[in-house]
Amino acid sequence: MRLLRTRRDLHAEHIRDTVSHHWRFTMFAMTLTQIQAFYYAATLGSFTAAAEYMGMTQPTVSELVRRIEANYGLQLFVRGGRRLVLTTAGRTLLPWAKRLMDGALGADTALNALLTGRGGTVSFGILRNAGYYGLSDLASVFSEAHPNVHLRLVGQNSFEVADAVRDGELEAGLLCLPIPTDGLAITPLMRQEILWASSKPERCEKPMPVEKIGDEPLILYDAHHGWRDPSRRQLAQQAQMHGVTLDPMIEIESVDAAISLVSLGLGDTILPRAVVGTDGFPDNVYTTSLAEPIYDTFALVTRKNWELSPMAKYLAGLAVDMLLANADGADEVLAHTPVT
Numbered sequence: 001m002r003l004l005r006t007r008r009d010l011h012a013e014h015i016r017d018t019v020s021h022h023w024r025f026t027m028f029a030m031t032l033t034q035i036q037a038f039y040y041a042a043t044l045g046s047f048t049a050a051a052e053y054m055g056m057t058q059p060t061v062s063e064l065v066r067r068i069e070a071n072y073g074l075q076l077f078v079r080g081g082r083r084l085v086l087t088t089a090g091r092t093l094l095p096w097a098k099r100l101m102d103g104a105l106g107a108d109t110a111l112n113a114l115l116t117g118r119g120g121t122v123s124f125g126i127l128r129n130a131g132y133y134g135l136s137d138l139a140s141v142f143s144e145a146h147p148n149v150h151l152r153l154v155g156q157n158s159f160e161v162a163d164a165v166r167d168g169e170l171e172a173g174l175l176c177l178p179i180p181t182d183g184l185a186i187t188p189l190m191r192q193e194i195l196w197a198s199s200k201p202e203r204c205e206k207p208m209p210v211e212k213i214g215d216e217p218l219i220l221y222d223a224h225h226g227w228r229d230p231s232r233r234q235l236a237q238q239a240q241m242h243g244v245t246l247d248p249m250i251e252i253e254s255v256d257a258a259i260s261l262v263s264l265g266l267g268d269t270i271l272p273r274a275v276v277g278t279d280g281f282p283d284n285v286y287t288t289s290l291a292e293p294i295y296d297t298f299a300l301v302t303r304k305n306w307e308l309s310p311m312a313k314y315l316a317g318l319a320v321d322m323l324l325a326n327a328d329g330a331d332e333v334l335a336h337t338p339v340t
Contacts, residue, residue, distance in 0.1 A: 030068055032104060037064035038076060039097040042090060045083040068093075121150040122311045124319065125161035125173020127298070129255055132274040134326025135174075135319060142315055149311055157225045165301050171312040174319055176230040177297040187300045189320060191332040194231055194294045195276055195287040197259070198268040204286035210239050217249035217267030221258040226251070234294040235270060259285060272296055273330065297334075298323060 040050035041061060051061040069076055076090035086094065122142075127133055139153055154164065158175035165173050166183045177188065196208040203216065222229040227236050239246050249267055252258060258269045263282040276287050300320055302308060308316065320335070327333055 030071075032100065034064045034068050035097050035100050037061045038068060038093065039101055041065060041077070041084055042086055042094055042097075047084070120309075120311065121152060122309070122315050123152040123154065123170045124312070124315050125164055125170045125175065126153050126155045126319070127174050127176070128155045128157060129272070129275070130155060132272065132278060133298075134322045138319055138322060142318060146311065146314075151315075157222060158230050159225055159228050162301060165303060168303070171308055172300065172302045172316045174323065175299060175301055177299050178230055178233065183304050185302045185304045185306075188297055188334040189300060190298045190324060190327055190334055191295045192298070193273050193289065193330065194234075194270050194296055195273055196268065196290055197262055197271045197276070197285055197287045199262055199265045199284055199286070201286045203268060204288035207289045207291040209291040210235075210242050210244055213239070213246065213268070214244065218246060219250045219252070219258050219261050219267040219269040220248045221252050221255045221269070223251035223253050231270060231272075231294065231296060238290075238292055238294065274326070
């Protein structure tokens with residue numbers, strides 16, 4: 001029994017020592033400034049030389065090193081000679097100190113590169129049908145100006161862009177309203193009408209009332225997000241106000257596929273006005289306004305109370321300029337002042 005108690009006591013003592021050591025390490029973890037003081041004293045040979053290099057006083061540098069020694073109960077230098085000499089503990093710490101110094105220098109270099117456009121990565125959310133809105137050359141124009149910056153342009157539905165910006169996956173983005181605005185700063189830029197499209201000219205002789213939409217099969221794109229898509233949400237809200245239930249016959253992902261199906265006479269759809277004005281739009285697809293018009297409202301979105309990096313600001317400004325340059329007399333420009 002005495003032997004058993006002794007083993008238990010030893011085991012408890014070992015646990016106490018381990019916890020005590022962990023607590024002491026957690027409470028007294030070395031700071032980067034302490035590491036710098038040690039590193040420069042070791043490589044330059046004296047506290048005086050380290051102090052001159054760091055822009056500090058000699059007693060301050062000496063105290064920073066003394067704190068490391070006191071916290072761990074180990075001497076790092078043999079003092080007293082004309083030049084500091086590393087102890088075993090000092091020689092053990094030196095390569096780790098160099099790694100930390102290199103890491104800090106690398107982090108500083110990376111951030112300065114991002115500030116000046118000499119490196120780094122910029123991520124930006126772009127409208128899924130960007131080519132219809134004058135944004136086809138966004139990547140090439142940005143890359144010509146900043147060839148060393150990695151560019152990540154993500155074309156998504158507006159809901160996904162909003163979520164990615166809110167979560168910090170993207171720095172900023174262009175999207176269509178309405179979207180949930182929690183945690184986001186939104187700058188409306190331009191408003192463009194959404195048109196009704198049909199292969200039957202009689203369906204487009206006058207503005208389409210929502211009550212008549214169900215007279216022909218309905219084709220809608222952006223099937224993945226369904227009625228969460230901003231354009232479809234507006235149409236659904238309008239239908240609800242008139243007691244109409246919209247039930248698409250065909251749901252697909254791309255607007256181009258929807259146009260092709262309408263051209264084949266398989267149903268009607270809604271289309272952004274920018275799409276209708278493009279070269280190659282089918283001659284047998286006719287368009288008209290909705291009796292109660294709905295609009296794509298384009299906006300720049302960033303995280304609320306968040307400062308964009310200089311390269312992200314440049315990219316956002318470039319995207320906004322391209323979008324607004326593509327506007328014509330039928331579009332309503334909402335941003336009359338610079339957005340960045």
